[in-house]
Amino acid sequence: MITASPVAAIRVEQLAKVFGGLRAVDSVSLGVSPGERRMLIGPNGAGKTTLFHCIAGTLQPTSGQVQLFGEDISRLPENRRTALGMGRTFQISNVCIDLTVRENLILGMLGIDRRKWTMYRSADSLSDLNEKIGTELERVGLVDKVDETVKYLSYGERRQLELALSLASQPKVLLLDEPCAGLSPSERQRFSQLVKDLPHHITLIMIEHDIDVALALADSVTVLHRGKIIFDGTPGDVRSDAQVREVYFGRV
Ligand SMILES: Nc1ncnc2c1ncn2[C@@H]1O[C@H](COP(=O)(O)OP(=O)(O)O)[C@@H](O)[C@H]1O
Ligand SMILES: [Mg+2]
Incomplete structure (x- = not known):
């Protein structure tokens, strides 16, 4: 039986990106609903930026699929994805x-x-x-x-x-990769407020290093570790998840 499900703004299916022998992104599947604020967190080297590059088209995935509002965009170059509504800022000032x-x-x-x-x-x-x-x-x-x-x-x-x-x-979907990195606490607060105030016709996926900033902005949280998703759920549940505590909060 086919069940009708609302079309995700972004759907990633079994995505992998291999550099040499390293599986930087390893069988990642996720869906982000229209208007959702999704925070992507995880330790350094987890594969967050690589996943963003594959969604935006900066990098071609080794395997897997990316859909934008139900349309397979996996083989489209970055500029075509931008024209279809994929927006992003970069970790490095551009x-x-x-x-x-x-x-x-x-x-x-x-x-x-x-x-x-x-x-x-x-x-x-x-x-x-x-x-x-x-x-x-x-x-x-x-x-x-x-x-x-x-x-x-x-x-x-x-x-x-x-x-x-x-x-x-x-953009219909905006990818922000650590936009608060290097900002002073007051600049960080100001920037978070700007993100919070973005209109909800924009779906937001944001990588954020500061867990407090991330959870304050999030409708939902995905935690990546060694290229794999180890948690996908609400901000309320993320701090109590045993695996997340071990690999992420275990360091603090
Ligand atoms: N262009 C590349 N060539 C080879 N290895 C890379 C490249 N980009 C990233 N990596 C490696 O992939 C892993 C994930 O990196 P990255 O996606 O930048 O992690 P994060 O953004 O979570 O810190 C790291 O081990 C990194 O060294
Ligand atoms: Mg990164």
């Missing part, structure tokens, strides 16, 4: 530091705008673009920095800009 905040956003938006080669022919298009830039900067709290050169922004502000850049592609 903004142009000699350009202003506005210029970075213009570049980011033109990258996904089909009108890119004709954009400057129309004043309407330009004001449309400026309005979009205003909206994204408001969302991430950077409106007053629109004409600042990025190299003069604080580290936390650069992270906010990266988030604005990801949002500019109007």
Whole structure:
């Protein structure tokens, strides 16, 4: 009998990524519902970033499948996945530091705008673009920095800009890989609040090192260890799970 089940925003089936002899991601299957906030945690080297790379298309998995809203995207290149609604920021800063905040956003938006080669022919298009830039900067709290050169922004502000850049592609699913890494406690708190306030039409999968930050944001938690999922459940259950305690909390 076929049972109807709601289409997952992201479904990963039996995914593996092998580097030489190392199974960095090993038979991972998971489903993330539309609008869900899923936190992906686990010790260093667990395979979290590699899993993200396979979902985003930066890396081709060795085997297995990735679906975006029911569509098999496993063989699509990264830019096609972006066009279908997969957004991400990177662990390593990827903004142009000699350009202003506005210029970075213009570049980011033109990258996904089909009108890119004709954009400057129309004043309407330009004001449309400026309005979009205003909206994204408001969302991430950077409106007053629109004409600042990025190299003069604080580290936390650069992270906010990266988030604005990801949002500019109007993602349906957003992958954030340790966005709070390197931030001061107050910047971390500010960034968490921005993530919390993201609209719920965006499904969020976030890798977060700080367990308190992760659990405060999570609807659900997946714990990865040595490439395998060892826990998939609610934030309330994760701290009491015996295997998680052993491999994750056992270190503290
Ligand atoms: N491009 C690569 N080539 C070879 N090994 C890699 C590569 N990327 C990651 N690894 C290895 O795969 C494992 C998982 O890495 P990673 O996904 O970065 O873990 P995490 O993000 O959980 O810290 C680690 O042992 C890492 O050294
Ligand atoms: Mg990583």
